[in-house]
Amino acid sequence: MQVVTLRQFNLPYLTAAELTRESKDVAFWVEAEPDIGKLEDPFIAYHTLLSSENDDVTRVVVGYAEMATLRPWSDILLSAHLNPAYIELEPIALANYLHASLPADERRQSQAILHVSADRIEIVAFQPSRFHTVKLEISDFDQILLAEIEDVDDPSGEFWEEVGGRVANTLKQAMMFLQEEQDFPPFSLIHVATDSLRARNFMSLLNRHFSLAPLVLWDPTAAAQIAC
Numbered sequence: 001m002q003v004v005t006l007r008q009f010n011l012p013y014l015t016a017a018e019l020t021r022e023s024k025d026v027a028f029w030v031e032a033e034p035d036i037g038k039l040e041d042p043f044i045a046y047h048t049l050l051s052s053e054n055d056d057v058t059r060v061v062v063g064y065a066e067m068a069t070l071r072p073w074s075d076i077l078l079s080a081h082l083n084p085a086y087i088e089l090e091p092i093a094l095a096n097y098l099h100a101s102l103p104a105d106e107r108r109q110s111q112a113i114l115h116v117s118a119d120r121i122e123i124v125a126f127q128p129s130r131f132h133t134v135k136l137e138i139s140d141f142d143q144i145l146l147a148e149i150e151d152v153d154d155p156s157g158e159f160w161e162e163v164g165g166r167v168a169n170t171l172k173q174a175m176m177f178l179q180e181e182q183d184f185p186p187f188s189l190i191h192v193a194t195d196s197l198r199a200r201n202f203m204s205l206l207n208r209h210f211s212l213a214p215l216v217l218w219d220p221t222a223a224a225q226i227a228c
Contacts, residue, residue, distance in 0.1 A: 004065045006093055007033055008221075011058045013051065019058060029062065041067040047089045050195050059221070061093045091115065091124040091133050094193055097220050099126070112178070112187040114171070114215065116194040116202070118147060121167075123174045125184055132182050134174045142166060150198040155205055168209035175212050191218035 009032045014022065022028045029044055030037040036044065043065050050059040094113050102111070113124040121136040121143070138146075145163055149155050178184045190213050192203065203217055 004063045004070075005035075006089065006096070007062050007064075008049070008093070009033070009060055009062060011060060013053050013056045014058045016048070016051070019046075019048065019051075019060075029064070033062070033064075036064050039064070039066050043067050043070055045089060049090060052197070055197075061089045063089050088133075091122065092131070094220055095124055095126045095131060098191060098218070099128075110185045110187055112175070112190045112213070113218070114190050114192045116146070116192065116196070116199075118195060119143075121146075123171070123178065123190075125178050125182070125187075127184070130182075130184075132178065132184070134177060136167075136170045136174055138167060138170055146202060147196075149201045149205065150196060152201060155201045160205060161208070164205040164209040168206055171206070171210055172212055187213045189214045189216050191216055193218050193220055 011019075011032065023044070023046060026036065026042060026044065029042075036042055044062065045064075046060045046062045048058065048060050050057065052058075091113075094115060095111075098111060098113060099107055108128060110125065110127050115122050115124055121138055123134045123136070125132045125134070142163055146167065149160075152160075175187070175190075179186060192199070192206075192215050194202065194217075196202070199217055203215060206215055
């Protein structure tokens with residue numbers, strides 16, 4: 001049974017503050033998705049995938065459902081003395097999209113997505129009946145460097161090799177945790193999904209230092225169609 005519906009929208013560029021303000025008005029979402037207007041008491045949550053003033057786009061994943069549909073599930077958790085946990089929509093959306101786009105024989109295999117965004121880097125691992133995310137513990141300094149790496153003409157030399165070594169080692173630790181502690185089988189490859197419009201330097205740097213599995217750049221929006 002589907003409880004929450006997930007949709008991806010391309011909106012005109014909005015700052016984080018503007019989107020926060022606009023998102024409080026149900027009519028704002030109804031304009032993007034008329035089906036939300038059919039709900040009597042909608043619950044709406046969103047996560048920003050990309051915000052680019054130059055391209056005049058704010059890309060979001062939106063989840064929505066009837067409050068009356070969600071309430072029985074929350075009541076079950078509370079009556080069992082379990083605390084509800086907040087789950088990020090974006091990793092789930094990425095896993096669902098990758099799973100749906102894979103050939104049937106590959107859907108039974110373990111899959112991994114290296115998700116790179118402006119504020120975090122995480123591994124999303126899943127099988128048909130399992131799902132797990134691991135945030136890479138990367139320093140703020142390295143995070144800033146990786147966010148700016150595509151503007152560097154030549155990200156090589158001792159400085160950048162040290163950055164690549166640190167990030168690759170952290171990625172290796174996360175992958176080993178998934179295999180040794182979460183019992184995931186070895187991954188045949190890792191799909192790299194990044195919020196950046198460019199990732200050549202980032203991919204080159206990691207490929208020089210990470211060898212547990214091939215890293216393949218994956219654009220989950222390449223074949224997406226957005227309803228007007």
